[in-house]
Amino acid sequence: MSATPTERKLWTEITLFDGHQTFDQLMAVSVEGDRIALVCPMPDLSDETIQAADQTFVGGVMTPGLIDCHTHLVFSGSRADEFEQRLEGASYEEIARQGGGILSTVHATRASSEDALFNDSLPRIHALMADGVTTVEIKSGYGLNLDDELKMLRVARRLGSELPIQVVTTLLAAHALPPEFKDNADGYIDFICHEILPKAVTEQLADAVDVFCEGIGFSVAQSEKLFRAAQAYGLPIKSHAEQLSNLGGAKLTAKYQGLSADHIEWLDEEAIKAMAKAGTVATLLPGAFYTLRDTQVPPIELLRQYQVPMAIATDGNPGSSPIFQLTLMLNMACTLFRLTPKEALQGVTLNAAKALGLGDQFGSIAQGRQADFCIWKINTPSELAYAVQPGRLKQRVFKGEVTHELG
Numbered sequence: 001m002s003a004t005p006t007e008r009k010l011w012t013e014i015t016l017f018d019g020h021q022t023f024d025q026l027m028a029v030s031v032e033g034d035r036i037a038l039v040c041p042m043p044d045l046s047d048e049t050i051q052a053a054d055q056t057f058v059g060g061v062m063t064p065g066l067i068d069c070h071t072h073l074v075f076s077g078s079r080a081d082e083f084e085q086r087l088e089g090a091s092y093e094e095i096a097r098q099g100g101g102i103l104s105t106v107h108a109t110r111a112s113s114e115d116a117l118f119n120d121s122l123p124r125i126h127a128l129m130a131d132g133v134t135t136v137e138i139k140s141g142y143g144l145n146l147d148d149e150l151k152m153l154r155v156a157r158r159l160g161s162e163l164p165i166q167v168v169t170t171l172l173a174a175h176a177l178p179p180e181f182k183d184n185a186d187g188y189i190d191f192i193c194h195e196i197l198p199k200a201v202t203e204q205l206a207d208a209v210d211v212f213c214e215g216i217g218f219s220v221a222q223s224e225k226l227f228r229a230a231q232a233y234g235l236p237i238k239s240h241a242e243q244l245s246n247l248g249g250a251k252l253t254a255k256y257q258g259l260s261a262d263h264i265e266w267l268d269e270e271a272i273k274a275m276a277k278a279g280t281v282a283t284l285l286p287g288a289f290y291t292l293r294d295t296q297v298p299p300i301e302l303l304r305q306y307q308v309p310m311a312i313a314t315d316g317n318p319g320s321s322p323i324f325q326l327t328l329m330l331n332m333a334c335t336l337f338r339l340t341p342k343e344a345l346q347g348v349t350l351n352a353a354k355a356l357g358l359g360d361q362f363g364s365i366a367q368g369r370q371a372d373f374c375i376w377k378i379n380t381p382s383e384l385a386y387a388v389q390p391g392r393l394k395q396r397v398f399k400g401e402v403t404h405e406l407g
């Protein structure tokens with residue numbers, strides 16, 4: 001039996017943003033099977049490589065496949081009613097304290113069968129894929145009990161196995177206090193540490209552990225307990241921190257070498273220093289900032305000063321960021337947070353990979369890497385951040401296969 005020869009594909013005359021920078025000359029990228037075989041300037045492209053290609057594509061802007069490193073896209077139900085309440089003046093915190101918010105999605109998600117939850121999540125992950133996303137992180141956090149947290153994580157894993165996209169999962173059982181543990185947050189944290197986390201580990205359902213460290217979430221002490229338990233199982237940690245107040249969650253995250261501290265509108269200099277030292281990524285979520293009409297802009301200049309890598313994500317969820325378009329976040333990060341287009345692009349490629357602990361494997365285009373990339377019908381990479389314009393994704397390539405073709 002003869003093995004099928006490895007397919008060779010070649011992209012020529014491309015403007016390349018490789019995750020770090022945009023090259024000032026036209027480039028060529030060749031792919032063998034699921035790997036990038038060669039990245040070189042056009043004049044260095046050999047006749048041999050050209051002739052060896054089974055398929056050749058010409059022109060466009062190439063970026064790494066986009067990475068959405070913070071989403072809650074597995075859920076059921078809608079919170080359009082709360083959207084209206086907020087328009088009438090209610091705050092996100094008020095709605096949460098009255099038992100709505102996250103808990104309202106918990107009710108709908110618990111009531112869904114695993115298949116229904118999978119089907120409810122499909123249009124959202126498809127929307128991200130059609131926007132160039134090749135790796136997505138998906139959190140649990142709308143189950144808040146053993147069965148439903150595991151159900152959410154299994155659905156996330158199934159999305160990754162059935163669709164041409166890499167899914168990274170995060171256990172966020174510490175998202176809100178479930179009604180069963182009313183007035184007993186410590187008891188719930190113990191339950192997560194002793195019941196949910198061990199089961200998620202045994203069934204290999206979680207790649208990381210997250211916590212909502214906030215007045216309406218969990219305290220620093222409770223978060224620390226969870227982080228210790230996660231580390232005992234060898235799982236990396238991350239946090240929702242400093243979104244509505246400065247509790248110290250980001251500094252704690254750095255103390256445990258966390259992958260990322262996310263939101264961080266109220267982050268202070270001391271925590272930034274700690275993050276720089278620990279290599280913790282600052283994940284900016286402009287969609288939540290926009291939706292909640294926040295006015296506290298994250299400390300971008302200090303993050304630059306201490307060279308903390310900045311990632312950008314949708315935070316796609318039914319409450320604070322019902323937005324499933326990562327390229328829109330590029331624009332919002334520039335317009336609302338004053339990032340440069342280059343920083344924004346790094347934020348959804350290389351730095352987003354770092355926020356998932358995958359910086360040495362994903363988020364950049366280089367020889368030997370998995371061939372996950374996008375070809376865009378634009379003139380320069382910065383146009384991706386400049387204009388809010390769907391329909392520019394010419395090709396989406398995942399593991400060397402063209403999974404999306406414009407027209």
Ligand code: NIG
Nearest residue numbers: 102212240288317318319320
């Ligand atoms: O990242 N901050 C907490 N968690 C989500 C919101 C989830 C929800 O409102 O359903 C966030 O903003």
Ligand code: FE
Nearest residue numbers: 070072240315
């Ligand atoms: Fe979130």
